[in-house]
Amino acid sequence: MATSTSAVGRLLPAISSLLRPPPAGELREYGGVALVRRKRVIDIGCGDGRMALGCAPHASEVVGVDPDPSAIRLARAKARELGAANVKFKVGVAQELPFADGYFDVAILSWTL
Template sequence: MTLHTPYNETIVDQHTRQAEGYARLTQGMIASDRRAGLRAFIGLTAQDQVLDVACGPGSLALDLAPHAARVTGYDITPAMLDQARAAQARLGIDNVEWILGDAAGLPFPDGAFDVVGSSAAFHHFEQPAFVLAEMARVCRPGGRVVVLDVTPDADKATAYDRMERLRDPSHGHAHTIAEFEALGRDAGLGEARTVTNLTAPMPYAAVIETSFPETCTRDQLLAMMRDDAASGEDRLGFRAQIQDCAVMVTYPMSMIAWTKP
């Protein structure tokens, strides 16, 4: 599929501006024990060929690379791949390559990879069902398809999406766990294994510092989140709270894995 669609242009525009700040924000955000837990959850082996779809600044690819045979990072935004290459150079990892392209049209043959993953990206996809079907296609039979993403509670998902679109116009929809499970069944992947953890609370000011809203200001976003924290009702789905006068938010992040039949 072509890279040059109006939706993709929004993705690339936002993520080009976000690339440096997002890479800085997320670098080292996952604790070492949770990285080991992710590798165990995937069942990663030293013989695995891995594809990281919509790899962004390369966090997942570079976490997995020392424990796999080879990793391919694939993303639509050149600036994100630049951040990934820079991180790769700093870490001295040599078994990763980076490819530019659209997740809705993976340029790889059927069954090319043992593990096909995507982290913090599905909420950006215009056609998430098509992307998951593509991920399943390029995974070998018996291989693992893995999605890591925020999964808001079903009763908070609409409010969560509304707030995220204000912050980041490239946000589409944050899927619930039940929605991901349905996507997997539709893609022929069968039943999913799922583990959900909460991120450590992080300052919302740091999150919006990496954002480029178009219909409101960063100060307005912070004020909305502060109001939600003060209400104690979690109306927006971010578990917002005030700590030492700072607005802190917490994300429910899920690991969802399928073994391809």
């Protein structure tokens, strides 16, 4: 069984996603890019956008939702940095998602439940 890695330095990161697997590796475990290819994907509890941004190159549209505004600000900044035009991040809670019924093809709860 493969083991993915993340590295931290002497200063432990406040952003927990730095302690989590790289998104490409995690996506591979879930079935590979085929899972999200040309799909509408929502990352519920997206934090700083780790998985959402990992899905973006393959998906048609990705939305990340998280209740923490500072995490969403960071996710948006990362998306701008990466030029990921098909990703949106919204502040919100998993129990009340501001989207129409049946809008998404894939929902990801990574370290969320």
